[in-house]
Amino acid sequence: MLEEIIIPNTITVHLGRPDSPAENLTVDFLYYVKNVASSEIFPTWPYEALKANIWAQMSLVLNRVYTEWYRGRGYPFDITNSTAYDQAFVKGRVIYDTISEVADEVIGQFLQKPYYREPFYAEYCDGRIASCPGLKQWGTLDLANRGNSAIEIIRYYYGESMQLHDTDNVQDITPSYPGYPIRLGAQGQYVFIIQELLNGIAVNYPNIPLIYPPDAIFGSLTESAVITFQKQFNLAADGIVGPATWNQISRIYVAVRKLAELGSLGRLEGYFTGLFTGKVLRRGDVGIEVQQLQYFLSIVADAYPSIPAVQVDSRFGSGLERSIKAFQQEFGIPSDGLVGAVTWNLIYETYAALIQNA
Template sequence: MMTGNISVADVPAYVTVHLGSLDEMSENVNVSFPEYIKTVVSLAVSPDIPKDALYAITYAYISRALYRITQKKYRKMGYSFDITNDPSDDIYYEYNSAIFGNVNETVDLIFNEYLANGDEYTPFDAVICYSKERCRGLSVEGAIELAKAGKNYTEILEYYFGGSIRIEKNAEVFGLENEFLIGYPMYEGQRGGNVSGLQIALNRISANYPTIPFIENANGFYNNNTSESVKEFQRIFDLPISGSIEKNTYYKLLYVIDSIRRLNQLVVYETQFEGITPQLRAILKYGDVGNQVKLLQYYLLFVSSFDDRVPPPQVVGVYGEKTYQSVTAFQNIFGFEPNGIVTQEVFGVLQGVYKDLFSVLPPSAFSEKAVPYGGSMLVLGSVGRDVRYLQQYLNKVADAYPIIQSVLVTGEFDRQTEDAVKNFQSLFEITPTGVVTSTTWNILAQVYNAILASE
C-alpha cells in the first residue's frame, strides 16, 4: 500500500510455514496469516496473561513474522515456503496447536497492524525472548511483569524497543478476492451499497452455514434481519456478538467468502475432466505433460483446499516444481516415499481421498452459476443470447430486491430491460447508465449466484 511516496508493507492473507529448520525434511503448511499469529502467540503465553502484555507480545510477533515474510529470504533461495518454525532463526510454530480465546480475539483485531521504527514503514524485526535473562528484545516474562505493574502495551513496547517504536495500523491484506464488501464499520440503521454488499455476502455464506438466517428483503437497509444474520455469523466464528460489522467481523467475512469461492471453483473445474480416463496408464513424474498430469493436479488442488499440508499446484498439464511439492507432501502424509513419482498406488489413494471429500460437499457447491461476461457491452437495441441471460438474471435478482422490476425474457434489450439495469446499478452504487459493461455484469452475476446458492 502506498502512503504518499511511502510504501507500507502489505499483509499476506495466507502464509506457507515449513515445519522444521531450513534444511530439515519436513512438511509445509499453508495457513491464514491470522491463524498463524494466533498459534505462535498461544504457544508463547498462558491464557491468563494480562491484556496489555498480550497486546505487546502479539504486536512483536506480528512484526517479526512480517519482517521475515516480506524479506522473501526463503523464496529467493528457491524454497517453497515463507518462514520456518525454527525458533533460533524464525518463530516456533506447531500445526493445529490450541488457540486461546483471548489470543483469538486480540489477533482478529490487530493482525494487520505492525511495529515500525521512527520514520520507517517496513515491519520492525522484533526479537522475542521467553525469559528476562540475556534478552536483547522483548521478554515475554518481563512484559507480563510490566503489565502487572500497570504499564500499558505502548509503554511495554517502548520499554523494550525504544521511544521511536510505533504501530503502523491497517495495512492492506492481499490475497483475498472481495466482490461484495466495501468496508467497515456497518451497523443497524445504515443504508446504501455497502449494506447491499454485506447482505449478498451473508446470503451467500448462509448456503454453506444454514443457521445464518437468509435476508429476504436485501434492499441495502441494515435492518434487524441483517443484524440477526450478522450475530449468527459471529457466533459460528467465535467473534464478539454485536450484530455490527467491525474490523474483526469484516475480515472474517472476507476469509469465509474466499474459502467458499475456492470450493465452488473446484467444482467448476471438475466438469473439465469428464473425457479424461480416471485410471493411470503409466507413472507420472517431473517433466511429464498431458491430460493425466492435469487430472493429477486437479485432484491435488482439491485435496489442498481441505488439508493445509498439501500446497496447491497449478492445473496446467505440466508436471513442474509446484506439482512436485504437492505430490511429495501428499506422499508424506499417506506414508509413501516422498519421491514425487506418482505410481498407480499413489494415484489410487489420491483419487480415493478426492472422492471422499467430493462426496461431502454441500449442495450449494453445485448450484448453477451465471455465465462469464461475454466481452461486448449490452445497450438499448442489443439482441442475442447474452441479453437473454441478462434478463434471466435480472428477474432472479428482482425476487430478492423489489426495487428492480421483472422483465420479459425476449433476448432483446428494450426500454424495460434498460430501466431494470439502471435500478440495479443505482442499488449497487454503479453509475446508472443502463449500459451493461463488465463491471455491471460481474456484480449482477455475483448477486445472482448468491441468491441461487441460498435456495
C-alpha cells in the first residue's frame, strides 16, 4: 500500500481476467482514463454525467494503484480490463472527443471520504444489464438531464459526505516495500507503517499484540507482533519484515479495513496524532479509533485516581464507558459516555500535556 496518492505517468493493464494468460499493456495514464470512459459511457451524454462517471472511474483505478491490489499479489500489472474485477479497456479503441475534453479537464481529481487517506473505491455498474450498490451509469444520465451537477450526482450515489480532491503528484508507480528487510533495532517511517498496519489488523486478529504507543522503533513488542502475524498467515516466523511479510501485512490490512470496497472503514488520516476522525464512539464500537482512545485515556487514568484504569483492546465495552463517564465528570462536561469531538479532543489534550510534562 502506498503512502501517498499519485497520478501515475503510466499504468499496466492486463487484457483479461487476473489469472488468464493475456497481454499486459503499458499505456499513458490519461489515455487509460479516456479509453475506459470511451468504452463504458456514451460521448453524447450531458457534460455533468460524463464528469461524474470519469471521477468514479478515475477514483477506482487510483484505489487499485494505492492499495497495490495486483502488484502486492505478485502480478506484473496494475489493473485488468475485466469488468468482473475492474473496468473496461479496449486496446486500440477510438477515443471520443467530448470524453477526451472532459478527461483533460478533470485529470488528477478523485473522490475521497472525510478522514480517509485512500482514494475512494467508487464501485459502479451500468445499472441496466448489471446491478450494484454504487453508481449506476445510466442513472447518471437521468440525473444530469434533471439538472443535477456532477458532484450532486456523485453524492446521490455515494453519500453527502463524499469529497472531491485533486493532486498534481504525477510520478511513476514504485513499490511501497523499501527494498530492504526491516528487523529488530530499526527505526523510522517504515517501522511506524508496520506498527500502524499491524494494529489495524489486530482488531480482527486479537492474537496479534497491539503495539502501543506506535513509536517508529522496532523493539521486542513489534517483533512479537510480526512473528505472531507471520505464524497466523503461514509465513516464515523470523520476526523480519521482508518483501513477503510486507506485502502480506499490506494485503491483510486492505482486506480488514475494506479499503477496496464501497463500504471502506478507511485508512485513517493522521493516525495516532490525536486527530478526531469525525466518528462519535460509543459502547459496542470496535476498531482503530477505539484503540487510540483507550491508549490516550489509559495515560490520563494513571494520573487521575477518579478515572478507572483502561485496557487497550480495540473494543468499547462497559469498562471503557465507565472510564469515559468518569473522565467527563472529572472535567465538567456532559457525562453521557459518548466520545464526540469535545470529549475526544479534551482527552487528547490532557494526554498530550501529561506526556509533555513527564
